Amino acid sequence: xxxxxxxxxxxxxxxxxxxxxxxxxxxxxxxxxxxxxxxxxxxxxxxxxxxxxxxxxxxxxxxxxxxxxxxxxxxxxxxxxxxxxxxxxxxxxxxxxxxxxxxxxxxxxxxxxxxxxxxxxxxxxxxxxxxxxxxxxxxxxxxxxxxxxxxxxxxxxxxxxxxxxxxxxxxxxxxxxxxxxxxxxxxxxxxxxxxxxxxxxxxxxxxxxxxxxxxxxxxxxxxxxxxxxxxxxxxxxxxxxxxxxxx
Amino acid sequence: xxxxxxxxxxxxxxxxxxxxxxxxxxxxxxxxxxxxxxxxxxxxxxxxxxxxxxxxxxxxxxxxxxxxxxxxxxxxxxxxxxxxxxxxxxxxxxxxxxxxxxxxxxxxxxxxxxxxxxxxxx
Numbered sequence: 001x002x003x004x005x006x007x008x009x010x011x012x013x014x015x016x017x018x019x020x021x022x023x024x025x026x027x028x029x030x031x032x033x034x035x036x037x038x039x040x041x042x043x044x045x046x047x048x049x050x051x052x053x054x055x056x057x058x059x060x061x062x063x064x065x066x067x068x069x070x071x072x073x074x075x076x077x078x079x080x081x082x083x084x085x086x087x088x089x090x091x092x093x094x095x096x097x098x099x100x101x102x103x104x105x106x107x108x109x110x111x112x113x114x115x116x117x118x119x120x121x122x123x124x125x126x127x128x129x130x131x132x133x134x135x136x137x138x139x140x141x142x143x144x145x146x147x148x149x150x151x152x153x154x155x156x157x158x159x160x161x162x163x164x165x166x167x168x169x170x171x172x173x174x175x176x177x178x179x180x181x182x183x184x185x186x187x188x189x190x191x192x193x194x195x196x197x198x199x200x201x202x203x204x205x206x207x208x209x210x211x212x213x214x215x216x217x218x219x220x221x222x223x224x225x226x227x228x229x230x231x232x233x234x235x236x237x238x239x240x241x242x243x244x245x246x247x
Numbered sequence: 248x249x250x251x252x253x254x255x256x257x258x259x260x261x262x263x264x265x266x267x268x269x270x271x272x273x274x275x276x277x278x279x280x281x282x283x284x285x286x287x288x289x290x291x292x293x294x295x296x297x298x299x300x301x302x303x304x305x306x307x308x309x310x311x312x313x314x315x316x317x318x319x320x321x322x323x324x325x326x327x328x329x330x331x332x333x334x335x336x337x338x339x340x341x342x343x344x345x346x347x348x349x350x351x352x353x354x355x356x357x358x359x360x361x362x363x364x365x366x367x368x369x
Contacts, residue, residue: 006323025327028318029279029302032326036280063299071303075310 002042004035012038015056019064026071030064079136086129093121115165123158127151142196146189153182157218175218182215254293263300265346267308268331268339276317276330279305305329313338 004012012034013027021027034055041051096118103111131151135144156178163171187208194204270285271277277285283296308314313335317328331339 003322004324009323026302026306028325028327029305030298031324032278032321033280033298033302035321035324059298063297067299067302070299071306074303074307 002039004039004048008038008048009035012052015052016064021064021068023068023072026068030067034059079133082129083133086126086133089121090126090130093118093126097122112165116162119158119162119165123155123162127155127158140193142189142193146186146193149181149186149189153178153186156181179215179219183212187211259294262294262346263296263304264308265342266294266296267301267304268313268335269343271314271329271331272336272339272343276328278326278328282329308335 009031013031016027016030016034021030037055037058038048038051041054042048046054096114100111100113100115100118103109103114128151131147134147134151139147156174160171160175160178163169163174190211191204191208194207195201198204266286267282270282274285279298279301283298283301286294286296305314309316309329312332314329315332315335317330319326319328
């Protein structure tokens with residue numbers, strides 16, 4: 001049985017790459033398939049170039065890309081359906097949060113429920129799934145690290161906001177944990193990742209600094225120091241009252 | 248999807264998966280071109296599987312954990328053999344049984360005289 005030499009196999013590889021077959025796992029299959037087709041024709045007495053032309057005609061040059069398209073479509077079908085569902089859920093939760101804030105400003109009833117539903121959906125479903133979709137792209141290790149730390153920080157900060165709105169205890173601690181993760185872990189990896197791939201390095205720094213500016217604004221909104229002052233003021237007043245009673 | 252010389256598209260739709268699983272069940276491991284040639288041979292050219300139908304399905308079966316691959320070097324190129332996993336084996340058996348049952352039902356509907364024993368087996 002005929003076996004193609006290295007140069008002939010390289011030619012088949014080039015044809016497939018030129019036809020747009022870039023998915024490596026499928027590339028391996030199609031190279032072998034096309035080589036087998038050519039070898040069979042050579043066994044029947046044709047030379048390499050005749051066999052190759054005939055095989056490509058049988059296969060159809062545009063079919064190479066179509067095979068890849070169908071393969072990738074089938075492989076990502078489930079993921080795409082999930083992405084759509086999470087996209088819709090993301091829109092609903094964002095609208096709930098926006099409506100909740102507007103309701104709260106105008107003192108309309110139902111603001112608390114809207115904010116709670118929106119923030120729970122965002123932090124427990126939308127962000128984790130968005131991180132999963134990003135990780136499924138198979139990016140570099142540093143990109144994966146930035147994705148995980150970024151979405152975890154975003155989830156924690158959303159939960160901190162929820163705790164604050166619902167007046168549950170512990171919101172400052174959760175908020176500081178989220179901010180710490182964002183500034184110490186996410187921002188450096190995000191900046192490094194962007195700096196490595198960005199054509200405009202200044203833009204990479206600018207993006208990171210804008211996030212940092214947002215963090216600083218959020219930081220300013222955590223009323224931990226104010227709470228302490230109020231508590232100290234209360235303790236001071238109680239002491240005065242106790243002293244007055246004793247006198 | 249198939250190049251089918253004898254049957255219409257409507258009829259053979261959905262038959263590719265049982266065909267591939269049955270072949271893998273019987274031959275342990277096969278590569279893509281081998282599968283197309285085997286189907287051609289077994290069906291006396293009545294069914295010819297195209298690459299456009301075969302490889303997307305093989306990759307999907309691999310992603311679902313029904314088949315696994317083994318790579319072997321053939322000169323400079325690599326040949327990928329597909330074989331059923333443990334889960335794939337039981338799924339293949341299930342699907343093939345279901346298909347055989349379906350064919351018996353179809354036979355009974357379309358030509359009851361050909362299947363007198365249908366529905367009497369205990």
